[in-house]
Amino acid sequence: MNAEIISIGTELLMGELVDTNSPFLAAELAKIGVEVRWVTKVGDDPELLREVIERAWERSDLTLTSGGLGPTSDDLTRESIAAAFGEKMTVQEDLLVHLKGLFAERGFPMPETNIKQATLIPSAESIPNDHGTAPGWWAEKDGRAIVAMPGPPREIQPMWASYISPKIKAQNPDVAIVTRNLKTFGISEGxxxxxxxxxxxxxxxxxxxYSKQDGIHLRAIAKAATDDEAWELIRPMETEIRRIIGDGVIWGVDDDTPENLVASRLRSKGLTLGIMESFTGGLLASNLAETKGSSRFLGGSAVVYRDDLLSRHGVDPGLIEEYGSTNARVAEEMARAARKLFDADVGMAVTGIVTEPTEASGPVGTLHMGFAMGDDVSSTSGHYATSRLRLRSRASTHALLGLVRFLSGLPPQSLSLRR
Amino acid sequence: MNAEIISIGTELLMGELVDTNSPFLAAELAKIGVEVRWVTKVGDDPELLREVIERAWERSDLTLTSGGLGPTSDDLTRESIAAAFGEKMTVQEDLLVHLKGLFAERGFPMPETNIKQATLIPSAESIPNDHGTAPGWWAEKDGRAIVAMPGPPREIQPMWASYISPKIKAQNPDVAIVTRNLKTFGISEGxxxxxxxxxxxxxxxxxxxYSKQDGIHLRAIAKAATDDEAWELIRPMETEIRRIIGDGVIWGVDDDTPENLVASRLRSKGLTLGIMESFTGGLLASNLAETKGSSRFLGGSAVVYRDDLLSRHGVDPGLIEEYGSTNARVAEEMARAARKLFDADVGMAVTGIVTEPTEASGPVGTLHMGFAMGDDVSSTSGHYATSRLRLRSRASTHALLGLVRFLSGLPPQSLSLRR
Structure with a gap:
């Protein structure tokens, strides 16, 4: 089965709105073994839209569209499908009753224009929209289908999961696809x-x-008649990858994130965490705050931007006078101070130079991370050569992965990439 | 002139890599008055790619492609254009010398496969790539052109700005496009x-x-023979918008961001800022840390996650005992305490309920913001009904816009949207 995705809306052609529906649908189709051949974005122009839909209808087994199901005269997806099928749209009494009910719930009468959201053609079935007024269409003839879905991600994603994906899967019962994502840090993509x-x-x-924010991902996809058979294809490849690049390079698999690894490690050990960060400017705390149960393990973070304020947060001013603030020894002290400040079991700290380097501090991108628990302290230092925005997020990722290692009693990884 | 964009690469059809090139090119083309009719993503399959390129060549005045210019056998953009033009690719001695020079600089000989990056067809000119080995192609015949550019954003964006955009503009000397973006907060899109x-x-x-993270944007685009004439079209529309929705609703224009407004306001007044945040979990500090000159105005942020730790950061424990931590009065005290803790002129604070509501705290999404400068304090309270991720970033936006108003002596805006 080959598939085609069409994203509809003039705003997509203006560069104003980034189309997230087609990557979403493409990734979902890959998971159920359907190959996507074309992705097209087209505006609300009736002629161009009709041409794109007719072409898809000719060449693809399955066409998925998003957008153009609203009530206005610019919303022309239904009309274009009807034209491609050579069929007439008629109002469906049951759909109309449902639609009027939705408006009644909101306390106002249905505008006349919305009536077209209650239409179908003879070859189409309606697909419920649990999060909006526009139902989808499943139009099918001669073994080929066009499935029209609404544009807003909060509407299309649940519609896909509840109604469309299961139906497509049922038509491909003998295809099992499994994927295994190995997430690495420390070796370059090359x-x-x-x-x-x-x-x-x-x-x-x-x-x-794939090069991602949190390192390089290696993703294996296997296709077979059953899940078990597909896993049997993937397992030897994973073993081989681990043998070649070394287990230490792989920090997580599948849906693991550095934040979630730290969160689950801390939760399972019943440990709490305090942070002191200058280099990452609050990003480390912000990333951890998004994890599940963060209020149980995260005491807080002291985001300290000026050296003279570090002493107010418990760092010995003599130490800063002696070493400056950009220093591994100070990073360890900051981790210790964070632990005390937030009354936590574990402390971590990131300090470094994002702007305005001095002779003592080293160049922009120099950073030091410290970790502390009980009497144990550990630190690592390094230098990133990259743009300012990515400096902070790379440091956040690296500090979190460093913390995972520290909690396991391992030495921190080097901050520089191996080729 | 009508244009078509083609993004090439199998990874784009797997949903693994989001295509940022086509939105970039679409927005850039809009700025120079070229209308985009189609955007297509296609994989590295030779037949499908050739079909897509031939179709574009038939129907569009200007076709822009990204990707498929690498050295491997999967990189087929040049071959497909040559086929569409019915011309033969030949190696260009000058390009080859340049390419070999690039490899020599890196200290190794050019692999044989890279030779195709030094080819042209008779109707094509080479476009320099200042950030990679793959030059672009400008192929033109019978007044229509296909422009092939590399896939990596760090290569295509400078190539576009230096070589492609000026050339297209020169072909449309009589078209001026100006845009005005009004950024609002406080009224819903509907x-x-x-x-x-x-x-x-x-x-x-x-x-x-357009609905964006920082509110609803209203973007006017005018087209005329000169910039002045285009501005004359836009100005009355801006006046009319401001009259209808009220000036207070518009917080910024064009490239303004809440962070940058706060940063420039603080820098121009020579004021420093200290933050205390629980609800936003470090996001407020992290957003401000990315602004220009942040090290000069930002003292730091105390990200305090547990109520019992607020007193360590200078908030009166009696106050929390009396009111709880989720309270406008406490938000004001936190702002005062942040000012002192970071030895700053201005303090701001955000507290609220992201998870685990209690009877006293109000439901999830309840939040309170406080601002302090000298003896002045101000606060605002409200409730957001939305998903957890967006709660924090909306609160960060809102707190920053609140701070801009506070610095101008205005009362904070309400946190709930007007319909």
Missing amino acids: GLDEMLSPLFQSKNPYLGI | GLDEMLSPLFQSKNPYLGI
Whole structure:
């Protein structure tokens, strides 16, 4: 089965709105073994839209559209599908009653224009929209289908999960797709590419390499008749990858994030955390605050921007006088101070130079991380050469992965990438 | 002139990599008055790619492609353009010398496969790539052009700005496009849509409405023979919008962000800022840390997650005992305490309930913001009904806009949206 995705809306062609629906649908289709051949974005122009839909209807087994199901005269997805099928749209009494009910709930009568949201063509079924007024269409003829879904992500995503994905899966009962995502940190994309080059030749499982905020991801996808068989294809590849690049390089799998690893490690050990951060400017606290149960393990973070304020937060001013604030020894002291300040079991700290370097501090991108628990302290230092925005988020990722290692009694990883 | 954008690469069809090039190019083309009719994503399959490029060549005056210019056998953009033009690719001696030079600089010989990056067809010119090995192609015949650019954003964006955009502009000397973006907060998208509905009928200037993280944006685009004439079209529309929705609703224009407004306000007044935040969990500090000159005005932020730790940061424990921590009075005290803790002129604070509400605290989404300067304090309270992730970033936006008003001696805005 080959599929095509069409995202509809003039705002998508103005560059104002980034189309997140087509990557969402493409990733979802990959999970259920459907190959996407084309993705098209088209505006609300009736002629162009009709041409794109007719072409999709000719060439693709399954066409998924998003957008253009609203009530206005610019919303032309239904009309275009009706034209491609050569069928007439008629108002469906049951859909109209439901739609009027939705408006009644909101306390006002249905505008006349919304009536077209209650129409169907003979070859189409209505798909419920649990989060908006526009139902979807499942239009099918001669074994090919066009599925029209609404544009807003909060409407299309639940509609996909509840009604569309299960229906497509049921039509492909003999295809099982499994994926395994290995998340690495410490080796560059080029380095991994070279080390693993024979594995990239494999078609099934297929191995992809993706550069992400939190490192390089290696993603294996296998296709087979059953889940078990697909896993049997993937497992030897994972073993081989781990053998070649070394287990230590892989910090997580699948949906793991550095934040969630730290959160689950702290929660399972019943430990609390205090942070002191200058380099990351609050990002470390902000990332951890988004994790589940953060209010139980996170005491807080002292975001301290000026050296002279560090002493107010419990760092020995003599130490800063002696070493300056950008220093591994000070990072350890900051971690200790954070632990005390927030009455926590574990302390962590990141200090470094984002702007305005001095001779003593080293260049922009120099950073030091400290970790403290009981009488144990540990630190690591390094230098990033990259743009300002990414400096902070890389440091946040790295500090979180460093904390995971510290909690396991391992030494911190080097901050510089191996080729 | 009508244009078409093609993003090339199988990873784009897997949903793994979000295509940022086509929104970038679409927005850039809009700025120079070129209308985008189609955007297509296609994989590295030779047949499908060739079909997409041939179709674009038939129907569009200007086709912009990104991706597929690498050295591997999967990189087929050049071959597909050559086929569409019916021309033969030949190696260009000058390009080859340049390419070999790039590899020599890196200290290794050019792999044989890279030779195709030094080819052209008779109808194409080479476009320099100042950030990679793959030059672009400007292929033109019978007044229509296909422009092939590399996929990595750090290569395509400077290539566009230095070589492609000026060349397209030179072909449209009589078109001036100006845009004006009015950024609002406090009225819902539906509310603005209704209030401004007659203005949305206008074709030139065209008014768009976009829901963004920091509120609803109203963007007017005008097209005329000169910049002055285009501004004359936009100005009356801006006046009309301001008259209808009220000046207070518009917090910024064009490239303004809440962070940058706060930063420039504080810098110009020579004021420093201290923050205490529980609800926003470090996001407020993190957003401000990214602004220019932040190290000069930002003292720091105390991210305090547990009530019992507030007293360590200078908040009167008696006050929390009396009112609880989720309270406007406490928000004002936190702002005062932040000012002292970071030895700052201005203090701000955000407290509220992100999880685990109690009877006294109010429901999830309840929040209170406090501002302090000298003996002045001010606060505002409200409730957001939305998902957890957006709670924090909305609160950060709102607190920053509140601070801008506080610094101007205005009362804070209400936290609830007007319809």
